[in-house]
Amino acid sequence: MNITQILFWFLSVIAIFSALMVITSKNPVHSVLWLIVTFFAISGHYIVMNAQFLAIVNIIVYAGAIMVLFLHVFMLIDLRANTEPQQNRWIKIAGGIAGGSLMLVMIAALRNVDIKAQDAGINTNNIGLIKNLGRELFTTYVIPFELSSVLFLSAMVGAVVLGKKD
Amino acid sequence: MPINYYIFLAIALFSIGVVGVLTRRNAIIIFMCIELMLNSVNLLLVAFSKMHHLAAGATPTTGIDGQLFVFFIMVVAAAEVSVGLAIIVMMYRNIHSVDVNFLNRLKH
């Protein structure tokens, strides 16, 4: 077991554990915090896979911006653990079974799937570096990139319009 | 690392997200679970991107599309979150709750 494998298992356990905590925490704020932990774990995976740019962006955008946004919303609408609505028990069980069987079925379906390389190359190349991604982004993908700015603008307008008191 | 490990990890995270959506009533938590599902897909995409690069290996940019795809998913997710949270805030303002069980007007 070398260091990358250790890192992989460690990060995977953290990710799954914190993800479970997200859906089981009574307090929504805790859910948010656990989700941030999950994102950090996923970012760790990115770093292990030498996708450094995405790792950083994931932390900045998801953990930094989006999750803070969630917290802000909680602050705005002032939810507490004791007012948190709970699904009735049967639906919870049904949901758990459904999700679990979805996982089982998908794993079963993909277990023996024939993929041309059985290995995700770790630390073997540098396509995930900012320089390479950036060059590709601003040459081949420059139009989608610019279009995404329009998307942001419209999302911003949409959020303002929705959030405005009428 | 074998690609299957990443696949199973992604499936596990995704299924946790699904279970979250199914079992919680708080709209914001459901929303967070959706983000979790998106992230599991992102993870898988990055893993595939690396795998693809390793398998082809010919040119330095093979497989880079996968990572750019993740980038764009993040872009869209960010936009989606801003609008989605605005909708939730508005919903709270109207029905003073973020409980999706109160949102059964689709029935009519």
Next chain:
Amino acid sequence: MKNALQLAYLIPLFPLLGFLLNGLGRKYFSKSLIGTIGSGAILASFAVSLWVFFQVKSGNTHVAHYFNFISVGDLKIPFAFQIDQLSSLFLLIITGIGFLIHLYSTAYMHDEKPEHFGRYFAYLNLFVFSMLLLVMGANFVIMFIGWEGVGLCSYLLIGFWFRKEEYNKAASKAFIMNRIGDLAFLIALFWLINKTGTVTFLEVFSAESLSKLSDRDITVITALLFVGATGKSAQIPLYTWLPDAMAGPTPVSALIHAATMVTAGIYMIARSNVLYSMAPAVMTVIAIVGLATALLAATIALKQNDIKKVLAYSTVSQLGYMFLALGTGSYVAAVFHVMTHAFFKALMFLGSGSVIHAMGGEQDIRKMGGLSKYMKITNITFLVGCLAIAGIPGLSGFFSKDEILAGAFATSPVFYAIGLFTALLTAFYMFRLYATTFRGSFRGTHEQEHHLHESPAAMTIPLIVLAVLSIVGGYVGVPEFIAAGAHSLKDFLYPVFEPSYKILQEHHVSHETEWGLTIGSTIAILAVVIYAWTRFSKKPDLAEPQGLGKVLANKWYVDEIYDAVIVKPLNKLGALLNNIVETKVIDGIVNGVGRLVNYGGRQLRWVQSGQVGLYVLLMVLSMIVIFVLQFFFRK
């Protein structure tokens, strides 16, 4: 260099423009403007047709390809015009007579409101456009477009005075009868496409494509095309629409139901003469049907008292003649008769229009008489028409009819005998008509007599022109036995019918026999003419007919027979389907489906709780099912 005949598209373009202008602007234009546009468009295309004709005469024939109309798989149907001897001749007839009739209509229809006046000219131009398409099309499909177009215009114009219920019925009758023929035409087309993969005339008639057709194919195709022709050209059994079509304005009867549209079937058969020459059985059928139609219609015409009905049955009879000519292989004679018939029948219809105009709408010849005193030009021109159709030597009808009869004699003396008998009947009823109308004394009311007048110049000029044509039109086809090499029409059309001549063995009749036949028939016809003239001038046939005459006056009860044999059973069947199948079976199914859905919806309603969570749960379960399924069905 492009062939100059590529410009032939101008010929149908003018009437189309005229149709659009008059059709769209009929509420805003004055009557004189409408008349000018309508007639001018036809005059312009007549001018182009003349130019085209002389191009063709100097040996320049051309298939003008414009664009691909339909392109499906291997089947390519171009939008192309074929300009050759046959089509250029028909172009002249259509646009020439068409122009005269447009000119005539400006006066005849002058009492209509501008809106209807414009509608009338729009329809008339559309008709000419369709007819030109029919004649110029270089393949069966373009021809079929024109074929349908003229049927539509015929419907519209018969029902022009749509306030009268019976006129609408006559229009529907014409349309439906035509549809029956059109269906056969279409089936023939499909058969042709299936077997040869092309509909372009030149390709279909090429040796290569003919070799793909078995004898059976040719027989079926030609027979079906002939059924199509019986619809359009009013032959047994589909002729009954034509007499009823006289409900339309008289110039329309002249143009559509005498001079042009009804000759479409003849044109089509003449165009596909190669196919027909290879199907002798069908040729015989055509000859017999033509002859039977000619005889039947002529007998009916003997006892009709409506001036237009007489002319209508005479038209049917003459069309039968043309089919006789086609069936006996004398294609030139058929085309020749189309031409001369167009002249004198248009003339007589326009003359009858002039009479009706003067009589204030009265069409019953028993209430006329002695009109020669009041309408000199109409009288003389109408007489010319009667002489021409009767086949008096020197006039156009003589030459064409004589050629048809000679062809019939060459095939079978029985055909000749019946044909001659029909010709005698024709002479008889035409002069019965003429004498009753124009000779003797006036039998109408005093008021009508006071009102009698010669028609305006716009009506008489076409009459005069047509009368001149009826006289001289025959000299393009002087038979061999009178003057060798004087049949210029035959020489002109030779390239079109050349392949048929190679297939058909020519029956030769000696010149002496022809002289004998011609003189004999002429004497007989003259005798009949004089008898009819004298008898009906003195004592018109006013009484209600009895016995056989009554049967004839009632048109052999053909309409009644059709009614009893086809229409009534169909109505019964319709009622049966309506009352039992429709209400019980079909309604039952429909209502059952409705009830089932209603019930199912009520049962399924609980699923639609509006709870998004439940929806997501169902979605996830479905995903699981799909995954499991793909698990099982994976190879």
